[in-house]
Amino acid sequence: MTEPQLSVIVPVYRDGAVLAVLLAALAAQQGLTPGTFELIVVDNDPHGPAPLPPLSSLSPLPFTAQLLPCAAPGSYAARNAGAAVARGGHLVFTDADCRPAPDWLAAMAEALRAHPGAILAGPVVLDPGPAPTPWAIFDTVRGIPQAAFVRRGYGATANLALARGLFARLGGFDAARLSGGDAEFCRRAGRTGVPMRYVPGAAVHHPARASRTALETKARRIKGGQVASGPPLRRLLWTLRSLVPPVREMAAYLLGPHPWRWKATACRVRMQLWGVELAELARLLILRRPPERR
Template identity: 60%
Template sequence: MIHLPFKASIIVPVYRDWEGLRSLLEALRTQARDDVELIVVDNDPEGQSAPDDLPSPGLEWHIAECATPGSYAARNAGARLARSDFLIFTDADCRPAPGWLTAYLETPKPANALVAGPVIMQAGSNPGEWEIFDTVRGLHQEVFIRHGYAMTANLAVPRAVFDRLGGFDARRLSGGDAEFCRRARRQGHDLLLEPEACVFHPARKTRLELVLKARRIKGGQVATGPITRRILWTLRSLVPPVREMLAYVSSEHPMRWRLIACHVRLMLWSVELHELVRLLLLRQAPERR
């Protein structure tokens, strides 16, 4: 048996978000360990160098490069470099809560299970309409798990399972986490929630950020994967997001926030319809940012 030097490897893809990474590194300082490594994968094909003044996360860490476009290709590259039997994925714009690593590493769990933690959306002190929408919409990891998948913003996978599955589909620019989890479940691996392994995610503050995300997700839905699923997503995209807006209206947020969320969601639906035209009729490339 080969003895690996670390108990876990944290893998973080980054695409020009060095300020986000700076905050993540600072958040990791509170849970410094010598049995965990951090692998940051720079996914910028133009090779813009990382700032020289990034803070130490209190873990052994290094920055690798992956010029292949897409965060899933970058995560695969990080996994190949990992020197442990347990891979923990998060994103440069996430902030691991104190106790995040302890919850993943010290809580007993089945040997071949995928484990995911909550992703808690955070708004600032004086949020605008875009930030309000992103907070009301949220990122409900526990709901996603009930539907058979989890976000790589907060997902842990045994190395043996990851290798057996062949990693993420590197061709995907969006939705690769859902496809990976469903593939794992079809092969008999459980997907479990670890409620104490939380990360925080700042709500997006600008229209551009939300538009780029909507376009990226739509590309993952209708431009990649099996043809039957792509057709289904195309048809679903043509239906107004009434069910989603009803969920906003019935949430516990202030009524003003609920109404703003519904208004912004309708705006984003128009963005999605335009993206369908761009992808399916004009045959243009999916958004990667």
């Protein structure tokens, strides 16, 4: 069997309902010859209450796909499991709730040829929907500023690609992390001289989180990744930073391109989420509870 050029790796944790949209978007990829890519979906809760159904039952698949179990908790452990069985020369990571643009993989493949030995990151476009809630407005205004991330030396795994050999040489993601493993991986790579490159033409779309519950869960998960993982000094700095109101972040909202009503909404929601973060900080550091998984 001819090996594919690209292996698309997608971790899923109790969210199989979103996979059909992703599969349809991958089936609609343009500018690629047949067999260019394979799909590896990693079920990160294979023994849970709702194991994923066979991929072929969700959508017609004009590409090779496999469903892989990974009981080790965390999306980074799942991504490592997918990379371990990948046959492609390059790995492309995205999330189950993302919707890749039709030219996503073609643009990423071209960029991988142009920048061998680099880690590539493409745009993650937040879609607020036709009648956005305040929570969706906040998520859209905050966004996932991938270009800014790349300037700081990292990229979000919602849209990240690199050579399979480079991933293996770097030791993969830190499987113990439940959040922030993408930034840690890219910065670890940067310390060895691996460059980051931004690929503006390789975009994926992501629906904005439309509920308070979804945003609070994300806030707790990120805070756990910041203060419960990594070197002690970095954890201390994140702890101290967490105690300061997010004024700089809200200032960035006010300088952004969105309508003023959206900016005001985003600032109000951000302050509410800061309260959630402080409560999570106390839960982690005082009560010694484990970090949020998802």
